[in-house]
Amino acid sequence: MPLHVPPAPAPALRSVLTALGSPTAVREARTPSLRAAQGPATPELPLPLHVLDHITETTGPSRARLTGWRFLIRCGERAVAAADTMLTPDGWAFSHFFEGPYIRSTERALRQAESLPQTYQPRLLSVPELYMLTLWLHGERTADPASGQPAADDILVPLAPAPPGIAPHRPHRVAELLPVLTLRLTPTPAAAGLLA
Known part of the structure; x- marks a missing residue:
């Protein structure tokens, strides 16, 4: 089923369009593929x-x-980079351009999600403690994309590169994956004794 991709806030989109239209912002970006791109970037x-x-x-x-x-x-025909925006006291603002393996991995995970029998709202969920990024398929497809928490039946698809021992592109229910991640970060009693 198709994904229900929520619209971004208009100021966030405008900030990215402004950055793409700025030769200085594109030239100073650490994204060689964006600087070398031929034709319009959207x-x-x-x-x-x-x-x-x-x-x-x-x-x-x-x-x-x-x-x-x-x-x-x-x-x-292809994604050459990504752009992040951030919320500031004055509203949404452009943050930075970047490239790397998460771009292709995100595209692959989105294609995978399109083949699922249920419609989801796609989001990204970062777990900084594990240097991990996942595609979060939220079951409430019409929910406000700025709010909500991962529900037990939502699906997380770890993006590549994933932490050691976690297979990228393998969908997991939140109720199954979060306990594994928690265990990965909880020191064992023996390790805790070594740290004391």
Whole structure:
């Protein structure tokens, strides 16, 4: 079934379009493929970027928070870079361009998600404690993309490169993957003794 991609806030999109139209911003970007791109570059597939902090806290469940919107920058038939925006006191603003393996991995995960029998709202969920990024397929497809927490039945697809021992592009229910991630970050009693 098709994914229900939420529209990005208009100021976030405008900030990316302004940056793409700025020769200085593109020239100073650390994205050789964007600088070398022939033809117009267009921002597509805006995905809300959430961060899941402190997954080993015992004071309550982990909380996801919206930190920005990520746009894939397409030139011709392929994505050549991505652009991140961030929320500032004055509203949405362009943050930076980048490239690397997460761009192709995001495209691959989105194609995988298109073949699932249920419609999802795609989001990105970062787990900074593991240097991990996942495609978060939220079951409430019409939910406000800026809010909400990963539900037990939502699906997480780890993007490549994934942390050692976690297979990229293998879909997991949140209820299955989050406990594994928590265990990966919780020191064992023997390791805790070594650190004392």
